[in-house]
Amino acid sequence: MKLDTSPIAAIATAPGRGGIGVVRASGKSLAPLLAVLFPDVTLSARRATYIPFKQADGSVIDQGIALYFKGPHSYTGEDVLELQGHGGPIVLQMLLARVLEAGAESGLRLAEPGEFTRRAYLNDKLDLAQAEAVADLIDASTEAAAKSATQSLSGAFSKTINTLVEQTTGLRMLVEATLDFPEEEIDFLEKSDARGQLAVIVASLERVFQQAAQGALLREGLNVVLVGQPNVGKSSLLNALAGADVAIVTPIAGTTRDKVSETIQIEGIPLNIIDTAGIRTIDDAVDVVERIGIERTWGEVAKADVILHLLDADQGPTRADDAIVAAFPAGVPVLRVWNKIDLSGHKPSVNPTEEATNIYLSAHEHVGMDLLRAELLRIAGWQQTGESLFLARERHLIALRSAHKHLALAGEHAAQNDQSLDLFAEELRLAQAQLSSITGQFSSDDLLGVIFSRFCIGK
Template sequence: MISDQDPIVAIATAAGRGGIGVVRVSARQPLDGLIQALLGRALVPRHAHYLPFRDADGGIIDEGIALSFPAPHSYTGEHVLELQGHGGPVVLRRLLARCLQAGMEMGMRLAEPGEFTRRAFLNDRMDLAQAEAVADLIDASSEAAARSAAASMTGVFSAEVNGLADRIVHLRMLVEATLDFPEEEIEFLEKYQARETLAAIQADLARLLSQARQGAILREGLHVVLAGQPNVGKSSLLNALAGFDAAIVTPIAGTTRDKVVQQIDIDGVPLHVVDTAGLRETEDTVERIGIERTWAEIGKADVIVHLLDATRPGPELDAAITSRLPPRTPVLEVVNKIDLVEDGQIGQAQAAGAKRLPVSARTGQGLDALKRELLAIAGWNPSAESPYLARERHIHALLTAANHLELAAGHAAQSDRVLDLFAEELRLAHEALTSITGEFSSDDLLGVIFSRFCIGK
């Protein structure tokens, strides 16, 4: 039975060869015996010691730096030992096995994914939003995402959330104290300016939600699917956006048989652009499978770029494609190959509600406008305040809190004011906010969050 009380050990550096490799140990009990067995001497806390790491027979496994962090002054809040040696996979596995052998009497086991950070959360070294930001910093795919993750990791986002929660608690305190004196309920809202206080909290929550949404865009990116008939230039457009030849381009219809995914960054926002097989009727079995996969990708898209060919008359097939596109997914109609026609001669009919942009994948004309439009669809605002790298659950919690505050405002506006309902909505809003930092979080939620971390972190 796995327990948070067990001593744990793991290789904390990425798999493969490298100049440096780290093995990390964390335990509630002191690690003096393990340190003596591995290193043959005691360590001065928080001092780097260069010395050999030894096997059970006294032979040298490796030489490197050993660091000891006694509790509670460590990453996990427990006693921590870090062994920094050479980054070869064989030597690191030997060192890991030696730690397990020397720590057998303590009950040492291999760490689960994210278990070191989970223990940091459980031991109040960081809150849940900060712990999630650790994984987001590791996984950041752009400089902007890394900066936002670092801000969240240092507690900036949590401080904003906690500040709002504290203001709600103060208002709850006043309300619930008034409930004990019913004769004062009528005067409460005016006496303590409760409506104005609530409105200010709502305004600040809306601002935080806007920043969190920006951060969610940075974290998740935008899933963009290029769709259209064969040979309209989908692969050429992908290559133009990527800045290199990510997809094969030929004049032969049906060249692209399966999806090609390429991540690009626009103003620091990651876009996952998917080139797909051309949509048409075909008897070719392999191409038909590719077309089925294209429709599957279209169903998962955040935005669909429906590519048209400026040189082709007759929009019948494009109209058939448009009729099958998901009705709630934003669609950009992009007319390619405008360098091959004269101005004003683009003869494609425009679908109702779709935005149309002329481009040339070959010359680059119109690409900047296309990039700006994709960012606008994503909801990205480059002039907004620096975002926090938020997750979907953070957005959901903020929205839930906003909804409860809106209901509370409704109760405050009624002529027959019901302060107990007002207080209940404040309580629910407070609970939603504190779920972000982990004050009210189930074990199941923690298991899901930390299982997605890398081992050793």
């Protein structure tokens, strides 16, 4: 991929007010920019200099710290200049405008989203998985997600993938070398223990996939939608899960007219809990607002990862509840939550049946809530493995699944008594390509464009 070497600049801190704001510039050589911005001062590389930031007419924009990093010893691998001043948006916009003005003759332009990190990748400062971990660390919504993102940023995920690539490449080279000497093919599998080597690679890949899948769960979380008739306790359950009164609770049916969302953590897993309007037939809705609320409820159900169907344990199931169940989308896990056991006399319990898993609890009394949390983690597939997790993305999981498929096919060819070594080698090549795409050793320009366009400006 051809690297655009024109210098770039952007505000590198989040929008809004803050104590400190940073304007960052990067380019193959920033000497012309430094000469215009600081004509009377020579900045020493990797040393902080407290200095006034001035307009072209000499008026002071701000007083702050200038940090200069000489490439390749910088984040991007190029010359990098960071101007750290006060974090007011107007001040930062004025400072950025001055930097762009000072660098105009050298072709300095405003950076695109993710362009600093993209240059770090293209200049071999980060591989692709590490570059994605930068964005994941910024976006981490839980402590566990942040730790896993840091793990990936440090290169642990990449190192694991590279080991798999090396093992697959080594076996592939052995197979292809054997193809050049047909007389040796007969004893190849036995002498080289090719099947044993392949089994080791597959086992390692499955272990990595488990770690990556758990990490992806930390990154994405689950969308959990609370569904049920009016006044069955959906808002009370939301409050009990959130540990705070985030939804209004009254004995009046239909209190919740629109969705109420709250993100919580269970064992570090982010859960986006959505409380919806109570469901009854449109004909029974008392007004147009309630009708709209019911329609929006079904819209949220269609996007749910997990549905919590709340029922009144004191009253038991009704035909209306059966109608709600009949309308659930296929393939979405459903937990049938029997609320108000403080009134019905049931004990807190989990009762799995062929139709659904029934959970008996009292949201009002906070009894049985741990049972619900455990079931949510079970549905999420969360397991405390004791191993470090990688904050993987969906493309990583797709690549790992595809590599596993190709290795499985390689195993089938290996079992055919040396008659399919060429197909064995081809499946190993395809598996290697899938694994290499994770770290960017094998990638397309389109893939890079999609990944880095999702970064924030200045990163």
